[in-house]
Amino acid sequence: MTKPESAGYDYDVVISGASLAGSAAATLLARRGVRVALLERRSDPEAYKVLCTHSITANAHPVLDELGLVPALEKAGAVHNDARWYTRWGWIEPRAAQAGPELPYGYNIRRSTLDPLIRAHAAQTPGVDLLLGHQVAGLVREAGRTVGVRASTPQGEREIRARLVVGADGKDSAVGKFAGLPARLHENERFxxxxxxxxxxxxxxxxxxxxxxxxxxxxxxxxxxxxxxxxxxxxxxxxxxxxxxxxxxxxxxxxxxxxxxxxxxxxxxxxxxxVDYPLQSRRPTAPGVALIGDAALTSDPLWGVGCGSALQSAQWLAEGVAPALTGRGDLDRSLVAYARRHRRGLSGHQYMAADFAKARPFNPLQRLMFSAAARDESMARHMHLFGSRMIGPLRFLNPVAVAKASAANIRHRWAAASPAR
CATH class of the missing domain: 3.30.70 (Alpha-Beta Plaits)
Structure with a gap:
């Protein structure tokens, strides 16, 4: 039965973009009772993103678990993305503590494998209509808010009305542009x-x-x-x-x-x-609109965090707006809460990435933390948690961590200065 809140709408949500963020959001919303139109401009269900690091950071593992995709990823041959990092002080090689829990991990998997898998998963979810060959050509607006999209299709243009339009359409987001959400750019001094x-x-x-x-x-x-x-x-x-x-x-x-x-x-x-890949961010909401994945925030590809952020932002949005879309809350307040969660979860990392994108040597604090991680196992684990986006900059650079890094470097200098016995 159509809920009164949805009267006059074709769907509760229209999502533009059926790659990682869009397919994940569609699945998670539909499971919460939301009716979703998932639009994909390409007509081929096997289409995939080529320009990508093909890595999903550990912060997104809970999202993959909620989606039920972990067994399918393992079966498809996805590789646990354990890592080692070279620095001028040697290699940082994070290992689990003796008798401690294993380090959190995500997956490396080619988008040619991942994208069709997660898109098919969304299409098979009750409540999701996957509409291939549908490209957003404009937004439908009434009384100062967005209430749907105009989509270009092989059969001509059609209007699809929804209480919420979600842009999961990448760094050049058409939804973001039509909604008047300009991108803030940070130059990337690397190619x-x-x-x-x-x-x-x-x-x-x-x-x-x-x-x-x-x-x-x-x-x-x-x-x-x-x-x-x-x-x-x-x-x-x-x-x-x-x-x-x-x-x-x-x-x-x-x-x-x-x-x-x-x-x-x-x-x-x-x-x-x-050659030119700036970091960019947009305000992730407007009346009747939300952005997820690269549409909201595009980081530096050198960190390999885009896939993880796409999945995580999809989960944040679904958790935030589903109650309002099923008649148990206010949508505008839910969007404000989503924007706050998005900012809290990603803006600190983005600030540090934008600073590092200036292509300069490590600053003094980075030298301290990286050198200590190359010399001390506990600091290497701390670095792993930060690189996997399991902790943010405030925890990474908290006074206790900085003190431990200083102590590790002092011990190293003492050992180097001690005469051989």
Missing amino acids: GYFAHFRGLPLHGGVSHTWFLEPDMAYAFPNDDGVTVMAVLPDKKRLPAFREDLEGSFLAFIRALPEAPPIDSAERITKIIGM
Whole structure:
């Protein structure tokens, strides 16, 4: 039966974008009794995002668990994204404490595997209508609020009315633009190129990140024995790099400390670039509108956090607005609460990422924390929690953690200064 609150609407929610954020939000909302139209501009249900780190940080594991996707990911060959990070002080190699719990983990899995899986999962959820080949061409507005979308389809334009329109349509969000939510940009002073390789062994079989100050690189093992290899140098190097893209890309990797044996591996994709990729954020709500995933906040790809943030923001939105959409609360107040939760959960990380995107060497506090993590197991675990987005900047840099880092470095200097016995 149609609820009185939904009279005059085709759906409770229209979501633009059926990739990670949109498909997750559709599933979680429908399970809470919300009627969802999930729009995807592409007509192919197997479509996927190409430009991605293909990594889901550990903060999103509870979302995957709630969605019921963990067994399917494991079956598809997703790789637990344990990691080690190179610094000038040596490798940071987080390990679980003896007799302690295992470290939290997420997954590395190619979007060509992940996107069709999560989209099909949403389409099979009662209450979700997946509408392929539907691209938002405008918003329907009444009395100062959004009450639906105009969608371009192969059969022509149609209007779909809903109490809430959700933009899950990426960093160039049409919903965000039509709703008058401009993006705040932070310049990224690094460029990036990546490619996929088969048969590229990595030490310990885990993800690698190289902090070369200011250049960066990473290697993420994925499903089906495929490794994503990316280099992110300072933009000052771009002109020379472009003169011989393939040669520069391979030479950069060969020069890495403990470099993966790139010459014996098979490259199975083109080298794909992102020359200008600014960090950006938008206010995530307007009357009748909410943004999730990259539509609300796009971070620096070097951190590999976009997929995790997409899933987490989808969960926050579903938890926040579902009661109001099923007649048990006020939608506008729910949107205010979602915006507050989004800001609290992601703005601190975004601030630090924007600062690091200036492509400069570590500042004194970063030198303290990274050097200690390379020398002390407990600090390495602390770094892992931060890198996995399990804790925010305030906990990462709290006085106790800073004091422990200082003590670890002092112990290291004492040990180095002590005469050999």
